[in-house]
Amino acid sequence: MAAPTGGGLHGLLSVLQSCEDTKSTISALNVLDELLSAGTDRRFFYLISQGGSEAVLQALVKAARTSAPDRGLLLPLLHLLAKVGSRDRRIGEKAAAVGAELLTLTLLKKSMEHSRTATACLWVLRSFCSSASTAALLGENGCMDIVFKLIAPHTTKHTRTVKAAIDAFAGLFHSKANGRRAAAEGYVSGLLMLYEDWHRKDALENSHVPIRRALLHCLHLATGSRASSAALLGTGGLGLLLHTVQSCVSSEGASCLVELTVQLMRKCYPQTPVPIISERSAYSFPLPGGRTPGSEAVPGHTDEILEEDSEDDTENCSSHDNYKLLRRALVLILAGDPSNGQINKDGAGGSDWRGKLDLETDLDRLRMRPEPHRARDQLGQYIRLCPELHHDFQDLDSGLEKEESSDEEASLIGERIPEGGKREAPSHPKGKGGPDGLAFPWKKETPPVWGGGLPGEDPPKAVGFLSCRLRSEPEKVAGLLQRHRASVPGQNLRQHLSAFTSLSTPAFSDLWGHLPPRREEPMAERTPSVQRKKVFEDIQRILCPEDIINKAVFDLEDVSSCSPNGSDCLQFDSRFESGNLRKVIQVRRHEYDLILNADANSSDHHQWFYFEVSGMQSHVSYRFNVINCEKANSQFNYGMQPVLYSVREALEGRPGWVRAGTEICYYRNHFFRRGGRKGSACYTLTFSVTFQHEEDVCYLAYHYPYTYSTLQAHLQILRQSVDRRKVFFWEQSLCSSLGGNSCPLVTITACPASHSWTHLHQLRNRPYVVLTARVHPGESNASWVMRGSLEFLCSDDPAAQALREAYIFKVIPMLNPDGVISGSHRCSLSGMDLNRQWGKPDATLSPTIYHTKGLLYYLASVGRSPLVFCDYHGHSRKKNFFLYGCSAKETLQKSGCGVPVTGLQEDVGYQTIPQALDGVAPAFSLGSCSFVVERSREATARVVVWREMGVLRSYTMESTYNGCNQGLYKGLQVGTQELEEMGAHFCQSLLSLKKRSLAPSGIHIQHTPVLLDPGDSLQDHKIHNTFEDDEPPCAERIEYCGVSGYPDHTDDSLDSEVDANVSSSEEEEEDEEEEKIRGSKQRANSEGITHLEVSHGGVLSRGPFL
């Protein structure tokens, strides 16, 4: 049949609208219906566009207003209207315009005994309800009551009517007023009872699953308000639903009901605030000048787009003599008045985004080089940070006699360990370097067993404090042993016990050190339906409150109140460097709710955790729920595990963090936060751990910790071990952080072959490479990558030597020491995201950014802007490693602003490093890189250094917390070895620039608009939307706001239902007739006829065999 032509269609429509002859109207309806049924939905949409809805509505009004409506006309009219209405989004308004909605309602009232007509009316009403105001009007006119009467308890009759009534009832909830009406007038409990009835009587046969599903869907919509959720709870709905869903889980036919029920239960679970006094961090820090701790003034940015550069800070420090510097921040914080922290929405130091909305689309803005915010005469102070430019290298002649460091440096680094055995040249990070003789003096007595290692093979280096402190401070180690009450090998150490003050010292795990495990760590397999299982357990909490212990066993703000020694529960602590755990509540015997502390001077950024747990039994599965996470999704849903450190394992010679935890999932929970800026939703990260040893002390963390102390220890090792005849290694303090901690700056280059003018001249003219990391304290992976870079640059690898001879490296490995010490995730002590402060950093509030930028200004002022700048970060939502860079051309392209970019000249030198990394680094993913300059990133290091300093190769390097989904490490989680390896590879990739020719530094597109060979470019690489999730949707929904798993209104099933409703001229059905049909259906089945359809009226409808 041909598609309707415009003329023919209009003819048919005018018959509908104006013809008084019933027969002609019915004929027109039949023709229309056949035309529509024969084609695709496009025919419907064409009909709608030509006024089809209005014509059918008018025909309906005309027919319904007659004194004795002709059902033979009404039914096909209603049927056509149901089909058209389900596809016309504006059908509700159109119906209201001609008064069809109330007429249909009246028709329904009159047709209660005529199930076919009633059913058709219900479909039509449902479509009208797509308009909220029409739904409201219907509600006001008693529609709910009429429709609800048609939702019968379990029956085998008129099931099509029942289903249509449920769907129409659901439609009424488009009006919020109807939602309130449902709660007030008891419809919610009525629906619940109906659902229970249908479930109970249909649970075995599952022959009416669509009805049960429709009831659940209806309940979902009916419980949109707090009052209606309460109504459901008040009638025991949660228990009932849990009971029903458990039988659906085991029944294949009803499995489609499970997800809907689980979502409904989660939705109705009573919301409760996170059980802490205040969302504000337990740490506050009085800001200089009485300023209020702030927020960056970046409006409207959710964490979805903040990944590159924001996390927050809390604080946590030490009181041990050896850690004066660490302690300083804590003392200041603890001295602060916790109440003094109102959030200033306009926060100091923020960037003004208004008026800059054109950055992504305006080439001039992209190319504009903002004026420096620093007067030239302020830059002289930075000469001291470039000793390589004025050092005379006279000590070269005397070999190793160069003094270890300047006085200034010594005062900044703090106490020195007097002795430091000459270390072998640092090995390649991936290499199986020899033992350093550093960490484990008892190793001789008890040779450690190295899992997977070859016999006789030496363990790799441990990373931690002990590598430089252990030998000089055995009493400290012994103190630790006592503190941890561990019955461990090597107990001879315990004879040196001394009191070890506990507050905010480095954790044992950091002190003792870390050796990466030798085995691969595959991503965790997600147990099917693990989330469902956890949600069921959560629901049991309110169903069986008597089983819930609900006892605080740790509270950072009131430690004395929680001393569960000897009781049957785990003990927790987080009062150590980088620790983060605010409160722990024992829920069940082996289950704990953990609450994270917000960043200092903030109420947000709950993500990083690091805590100690002890008092465990072995071989018992403990469930941990971190209940106040903020992000809407997490790599914990995609194979990532937290990390665990066992003190007993460490003392037995296997010190190290390992991935641990089973039954891991991440989902929205029923808690809400009262004061956060990022909305009130909370998410649960849940995981279970079975500890290997009885009475162990273990640490659990979000990711491999890397503390400020660890960094200091590492720098000390490097300082003591580099070959000073070859490596110029100079450590200084860039400045003090807001909390008074030194921010180290390391200069690495090759020593000149002699101190002849030629050699010194060559050295001083080497291009600069500036590397920074850990502006976001929760991104400890960035520190491990930086560690790899430092190790490599100091190593005797020939490539490292070549790099040192080619470049001067300026490395600032920890831009936010206060945040790291305090266990923050995103911010500094000022409560600001420091990677939002690069535009105009405040010298007092963001000193490390202010002075890093000052150093860059200084380099630029002497014509030495770096060849490469890279800021190392961690990315919590993506896998692999990748770079963000800056390209004006790619930005304009991506923005779709219409600016022609084909002829635009741009130096594509920014692509060299990513391309080189693609070749050398197995964990690197070129496809994940992006070179778009986003407006929201205008004040980040990468963009500011590119725009203001004219550094062509300005990058953010992102490291996954999880693992890789491509390349050599596909399917594996990253360990510290892979992170360090990436740091080494990044340095290696810099040699690709050297090969190309060492262009003068500071090329800026504005000045050298040279388009290199386009064939050499990355233009064909996939430009991703940088911040969209890489991951497929979770098998189980993380959120539960939407109603999932319910077929849409325009589903084809409605059409077939409608067609089945029209197959007989019989209006009413008789029981006996139905029985007759049943019998014939059974016969048909027994004869192998399977395509029979039976209308609910009991009359055989058109099937292929009839």
Ligand SMILES: [Zn+2]
């Ligand atoms: Zn970051």
